[in-house]
Structure formats: C-alpha cells, structure tokens
Amino acid sequence: MQTGKACDETVTGEARVRIEGGLAHFPGLAKEQTVSFDDLAIPQRQELASLAHLADFFNCTPGIDPTRPDARTYTVGLTIDGRSREIRVAEPIRDPAMAKLVSVVRRLSKQYAAVRECGGAR
Numbered sequence: 260m261q262t263g264k265a266c267d268e269t270v271t272g273e274a275r276v277r278i279e280g281g282l283a284h285f286p287g288l289a290k291e292q293t294v295s296f297d298d299l300a301i302p303q304r305q306e307l308a309s310l311a312h313l314a315d316f317f318n319c320t321p322g323i324d325p326t327r328p329d330a331r332t333y334t335v336g337l338t339i340d341g342r343s344r345e346i347r348v349a350e351p352i353r354d355p356a357m358a359k360l361v362s363v364v365r366r367l368s369k370q371y372a373a374v375r376e377c378g379g380a381r
Contacts, residue, residue, distance in 0.1 A: 270304040272296045274364045275336035275345070281329060291334075292368035303367060308339050310363055314356040321346045333361050 277291040296304045311317065316337055327350065336345035352358040 269301065270296060270308045270340060272304075272307075272337065272339040272341075274307055274338075274368060275334075276361070276364045276368050277334040278365075279332045279334070280349075281331040294364075294368045294371040296339075298371050299367065306363060307337070307360075307367070310356065310360040311337055311339055314354065314360045316346070316357075316360065317342050317344050319346070319357075321348055333365075335361055335364055337364075 273293055273295045275291050275293045296307075299307075330350040332347055332349045333352075334345060334347045337343070348357060348361060352361060
C-alpha cells in the first residue's frame with residue numbers, strides 16, 4: 260500500500276470514532292473510542308494512512324445527506340503525522356473509500372479498547 264512515506268518510516272497519530280443513532284441507540288452510553296498508532300502494528304498504521312489518502316479525508320467536503328431514521332452517524336477523527344481532522348458521515352456512506360476507512364477505524368478502535376479493558380497487550 261502506498262502511504263506517501265517509505266515503507267520503513269513510522270506513521271504516527273491516532274484514530275477516533277463515535278457512533279450515534281441506530282436502532283437501539285442509547286445516547287448516554289455512546290462514547291468516543293480512540294486507538295493510538297503506538298498500539299498498532301506498522302501494517303495497520305500504513306493501512307489507516309493509505310485509506311485516509313484514498314478517501315481524501317483531510318481535504319474532502321462531507322456530503323450533507325439528511326440522516327435517515329434509525330441510521331447511524333459516525334464522527335471519525337484522524338491525526339496522522341501532525342495533520343488532524345474530524346468529520347461526520349451518515350449511513351449509508353456512499354463513497355466506498357470513506358466507508359472502508361470508517362469500517363477499519365471502527366474495527367481497530369473496538370479491538371484495542373477491548374485489549375485495554377482486559378489490561379493486555381497486543
């Protein structure tokens with residue numbers, strides 16, 4: 260995957276996601292999940308950086324689609340190599356690259372939140 264950096268360079272940053280809405284949404288239980296790139300393996304860091312590039316995350320203008328009833332809204336924040344941005348996207352996510360980015364951020368933040376709660380390491 261091309262990330263704009265040489266393969267041996269370390270990508271730094273963090274990824275955040277907050278999910279709102281959905282069929283069984285409880286606002287008081289919704290919390291942001293964060294994963295530091297320090298907790299990720301190099302291929303995972305590079306995947307996030309590559310997906311952010313493909314989705315044009317730091318430059319895109321998110322669509323202003325009306326939120327459908329019972330649809331989820333994702334607030335995704337990325338900090339990669341000093342660049343930081345947060346955007347909100349609603350289901351259905353029409354851009355395949357953005358949908359993949361949201362999916363990977365959700366998966367990694369959930370995976371590493373569970374590791375932290377158990378007190379374990381990667």
